Amino acid sequence: MAGLNELLRKGDIAANHRPWPRARVTAEIWQEAIAALAGGQWQLLGLWGEPDRVHMALRDESDETIAVVSLDCPARRYPSVGLHHPPALRLERAARDLFGIEPVGLPDPRGWLDHGNWDVRHPLATAPDPAPIDKAYTFLPIEGDGLHQIPVGPVHAGIIEPGHFRFTANGETVVRLEQRLGYVHKGIEGLMAGATLEAAGKLAARTSGDSTVAYGLGFARAVEAALGADVPPRAASLRALMAELERIANHLGDFGAICNDASFALIHAHCAVLREKVLRAAQTAFGHRLMRDCIVPGGVTADPGSEGVAAIRTLLADIKALFPALVELYDNTASLQDRTVTTGTVKPHLARQYAPGGYIGRASGRAFDVRRNLAYAPYDKLGFEVPVLDAGDVNARVWIRIREIEQSLALIAQLLDGLPQGPLRIDLPQASGPCEGMSLVEGFRGDILIWLRLDAGNRVARCHLRDPSWFQWPLLEAAIEDNIVADFPLCNKSFNCSYSGHDL
Amino acid sequence: MRKLLFQSLVQMSLTEPAPAADDAALAELGAALANVARRSLGRSLSIREVDAGSCNGCELEIHALANAYYDLERFGLRFVASPRHADVLLVTGPVTKNMRMALERTYNATPNPKWVVAVGDCARDGGCFAGSYAVAGGVSAVVPVDLHIPGCPPPPLQILRGLLALLQTAATAKG
Numbered sequence: 001m002a003g004l005n006e007l008l009r010k011g012d013i014a015a016n017h018r019p020w021p022r023a024r025v026t027a028e029i030w031q032e033a034i035a036a037l038a039g040g041q042w043q044l045l046g047l048w049g050e051p052d053r054v055h056m057a058l059r060d061e062s063d064e065t066i067a068v069v070s071l072d073c074p075a076r077r078y079p080s081v082g083l084h085h086p087p088a089l090r091l092e093r094a095a096r097d098l099f100g101i102e103p104v105g106l107p108d109p110r111g112w113l114d115h116g117n118w119d120v121r122h123p124l125a126t127a128p129d130p131a132p133i134d135k136a137y138t139f140l141p142i143e144g145d146g147l148h149q150i151p152v153g154p155v156h157a158g159i160i161e162p163g164h165f166r167f168t169a170n171g172e173t174v175v176r177l178e179q180r181l182g183y184v185h186k187g188i189e190g191l192m193a194g195a196t197l198e199a200a201g202k203l204a205a206r207t208s209g210d211s212t213v214a215y216g217l218g219f220a221r222a223v224e225a226a227l228g229a230d231v232p233p234r235a236a237s238l239r240a241l242m243a244e245l246e247r248i249a250n251h252l253g254d255f256g257a258i259c260n261d262a263s264f265a266l267i268h269a270h271c272a273v274l275r276e277k278v279l280r281a282a283q284t285a286f287g288h289r290l291m292r293d294c295i296v297p298g299g300v301t302a303d304p305g306s307e308g309v310a311a312i313r314t315l316l317a318d319i320k321a322l323f324p325a326l327v328e329l330y331d332n333t334a335s336l337q338d339r340t341v342t343t344g345t346v347k348p349h350l351a352r353q354y355a356p357g358g359y360i361g362r363a364s365g366r367a368f369d370v371r372r373n374l375a376y377a378p379y380d381k382l383g384f385e386v387p388v389l390d391a392g393d394v395n396a397r398v399w400i401r402i403r404e405i406e407q408s409l410a411l412i413a414q415l416l417d418g419l420p421q422g423p424l425r426i427d428l429p430q431a432s433g434p435c436e437g438m439s440l441v442e443g444f445r446g447d448i449l450i451w452l453r454l455d456a457g458n459r460v461a462r463c464h465l466r467d468p469s470w471f472q473w474p475l476l477e478a479a480i481e482d483n484i485v486a487d488f489p490l491c492n493k494s495f496n497c498s499y500s501g502h503d504l
Numbered sequence: 505m506r507k508l509l510f511q512s513l514v515q516m517s518l519t520e521p522a523p524a525a526d527d528a529a530l531a532e533l534g535a536a537l538a539n540v541a542r543r544s545l546g547r548s549l550s551i552r553e554v555d556a557g558s559c560n561g562c563e564l565e566i567h568a569l570a571n572a573y574y575d576l577e578r579f580g581l582r583f584v585a586s587p588r589h590a591d592v593l594l595v596t597g598p599v600t601k602n603m604r605m606a607l608e609r610t611y612n613a614t615p616n617p618k619w620v621v622a623v624g625d626c627a628r629d630g631g632c633f634a635g636s637y638a639v640a641g642g643v644s645a646v647v648p649v650d651l652h653i654p655g656c657p658p659p660p661l662q663i664l665r666g667l668l669a670l671l672q673t674a675a676t677a678k679g
């Protein structure tokens with residue numbers, strides 16, 4: 001099989017698509033791409049629809065080529081990718097729900113985001129159908145003696161997002177988990193169509209609350225790519241500063257929560273204190289605890305000033321003083337290790353196939369981090385390591401987070417030491433005609449892909465946001481198999497997939 | 505192992521000495537809260553959180569209420585797992601059409617007397633998600649709301665203040 005670059009040459013390269021190429025292809029070439037995905041040569045980074053077109057973003061690892069291939073489907077039908085490459089399954093179901101484009105051959109006819117509650121069918125199609133889909137939903141059939149089912153959700157016992165889990169268990173052992181998501185589908189991509197950059201940016205920053213910085217950054221970078229704009233060095237550094245603070249806050253929260261789900265409250269309590277300190281430093285430095293809306297296309301809106309820098313330096317010292325003891329405690333507590341080691345294993349071949357980003361991929365041998373593999377400013381000039389482990393269990397996902405917290409602390413120190421002076425933002429040029437931009441940024445959970453088309457006057461014509469969770473949720477179904485039901489919270493927390501980011 | 509755990513417990517003093525105690529506003533707020541909770545309910549207040557479509561930002565700050573700085577439980581406020589044990593539903597997000605039924609059922613499963621607190625800008629009127637084909641509206645579009653706490657997301661102190669306001673209103677209504 002030839003490389004992705006070669007396939008692109010057979011297509012018709014779209015003008016004004018940046019920074020990676022987009023090729024319009026024939027159904028034949030689309031099939032070639034499917035074969036390369038199914039054969040494991042390439043990885044699927046995303047698949048999304050338009051009223052009469054379908055796109056997929058691909059990665060050829062061999063030479064780190066990224067590209068989008070697009071297939072026109074005026075009859076609203078296209079050859080299913082999911083039929084041959086399962087990671088595309090849910091993305092195709094979602095694109096069908098929203099646009100009514102039919103993946104021919106898709107083995108699953110059920111709605112995914114559409115639960116039959118919307119008053120319309122195919123809301124983003126050129127002509128939505130006023131008849132909603134049937135509300136009934138059939139879970140996959142199960143056969144066998146002594147099996148029982150446990151339905152959980154959408155409203156869960158804890159303070160977490162809604163979703164439905166259908167467990168099939170044999171005694172204590174889970175033989176299958178089937179997820180049903182889409183409960184928090186807000187129609188973000190629909191609201192973005194026709195929106196100003198300001199309104200669309202707000203929506204992007206509210207796609208997944210825990211990743212508001214990463215989404216803000218991804219949206220801004222996609223817009224800047226479309227318009228060919230570069231932000232000032234100080235803005236790039238402050239963006240990275242926020243992104244690393246967000247990563248630390250979330251990893252601390254997860255580390256504590258995983259231990260808590262193994263009934264070890266001590267680490268949880270301390271992590272929660274450290275996490276609060278991160279949010280307070282963020283408040284001082286950027287004026288918002290979660291640093292929401294601080295990144296905008298063209299730059300950033302907040303400057304930490306000397307007071308903010310001092311607050312972050314104090315934070316670094318506080319974390320460095322406390323965190324190693326927590327790590328040691330985790331490492332030396334046999335009862336905790338007993339719960340996390342060999343629990344909820346994601347096998348390396350599944351990690352290769354699904355290409356899950358973040359700690360889920362990196363705990364299962366997938367050495368991919370956008371900050372390294374497709375480095376954007378300022379990461380191309382910073383020193384850091386990307387931790388990778390092979391075990392793929394809850395324990396490995398904990399350790400990846402621990403190592404990443406350490407790396408982020410070092411990154412923040414470098415950023416503060418070399419903070420460039422200069423303006424915080426630039427005025428964006430106006431698009432004179434349609435232009436397209438794409439971004440990949442490393443959120444705490446993994447790589448977020450954002451693709452958009454702007455119209456003249458910088459209105460958003462179409463924007464697609466692909467949360468890392470799309471390629472992670474399915475692996476949770478695989479990871480829980482043969483584990484006991486009681487270990488599900490632990491596995492789930494070690495994944496910490498987003499519902500809102502996925503449901504959109 | 506138990507010895508190790510015990511050693512860790514006594515050796516490590518990671519937390520700053522009760523940071524929340526230094527926070528005069530919070531202490532005052534908490535004392536008032538406990539007082540009113542006792543007067544109006546004669547017991548602690550049980551809260552069931554329901555994410556009806558939130559971006560999860562509001563949940564992060566609700567979670568923070570439990571950390572050592574805010575330590576919600578010292579005021580007699582606690583989160584419960586079932587709506588059947590709850591006095592208050594703390595609802596976040598624009599209510600998505602896919603969550604409308606779940607919210608209604610949760611509300612109906614909560615025994616009287618009950619209060620609904622809508623948390624966050626989305627919960628008031630749908631916020632920036634209003635008007636979407638997939639959104640029913642703010643929380644009051646689906647269940648009656650007693651109080652709304654603004655913010656995106658409201659910081660923990662703001663949420664505590666809101667709960668106090670609710671309790672005061674409830675106490676006054678009871679005479």
Ligand code: SF4
Nearest residue numbers: 559561624625626656
């Ligand atoms: S109010 Fe803000 S933080 Fe809360 S759910 Fe809405 S967008 Fe998210």
